[in-house]
Amino acid sequence: MIQSDHALPVAQVRALLWDLDGTLVDSRADITSSLNAALAGQGLDPLPLETVMGFVGHGARDLVRGCLAGRGDEDEAYGAFLDHYRANLVVATRPYPGIPEVLAAARARGLRQAVLTNKPIEHTEGILAGLGLRGFFEVVVGGDSLPTRKPDPEGARAILGALGLRPESAVMVGDSDTDTRTARAAGLWSLGVAYGISPGSLADPRPDLCVDSAAALAEALGL
Known part of the structure; x- marks a missing residue:
């Protein structure tokens, strides 16, 4: 299903900027496992996946801080989370169904592609490679x-600069309001995916288009 507030000018699109967690990959179980390992090191009880996911999207430090809720040693727990997650990046994490095919179709059409995420770069590269x-x-x-992260537009602008493209020729694809806000701040088109971690947040602000599956995503992009 495709919901559209604005028609995406598919013929003008030259690049796709992808969010990672909740957009390209389902990483919920591995993030939760590593977060709970960090909590255990602080003598704290594990949290359910749904609670942990409520803090995802703003970076690893904010994730740990939110789940600690003022308990324990934040720096120690943050380090423990990073170490555990580094060793367990792709235990259960997998691409969402149909996403590898969408990426391949976009490449075949000549679209330039990049990843823009708030996840630490070491973990991001490890997941993509794995x-x-x-x-x-x-x-x-x-x-x-x-120095900044989404929704600040610096990352999107850096990617566009590296690709030699203008904002109006690129689409930010993501599962949360953070991605929509990033797109607006950088002057990109926004495409929300409602199959991810934070579909409720796509209500405000609304992306230009919203889809609920990889098949609808491919259709929206004219692939």
Whole structure:
């Protein structure tokens, strides 16, 4: 299903900027496992996946801080989370169904592709490589690649600069309001995916288009 507030000028699109968690890959189980390992190190009880996911999207430090809720040693828990997650990036994490095919179709059509995520770059690169997706992307920007992170437009602008493209020729694809806000701040088109981690947040602000499956995503992009 496709919901559209604005018609996407498919013929003018030259690049796709992809969010990672909740857009390209379903990483919920591995994130939750590593977060709960960090909590255990602080003598705290594990949290359910749904609670942990409520803090995803703004970077690893904010994830740990939110789940700690003022308990324990934040720096120690943050380090423990990073270490555990580094060793368990793709235990259960997989691309969403149909996403590898969408990436391949976009490449075949000549679209330039990049990843723009708030996840640390080391983890991002590890997941993309571990799942065989890294070759689809010319540029990868993580949450610690630059002084700022989404929804600040700096990352999107850095990608466009590296690709030599103007904002109006690119689409930001993501599952949350953070991605929509990033697109608006950078002057990109926004395409929301409602199959991800934060579909409720896509209500405000609304992306230009919203889809609920990889098949609808391919259709929206004219692939």
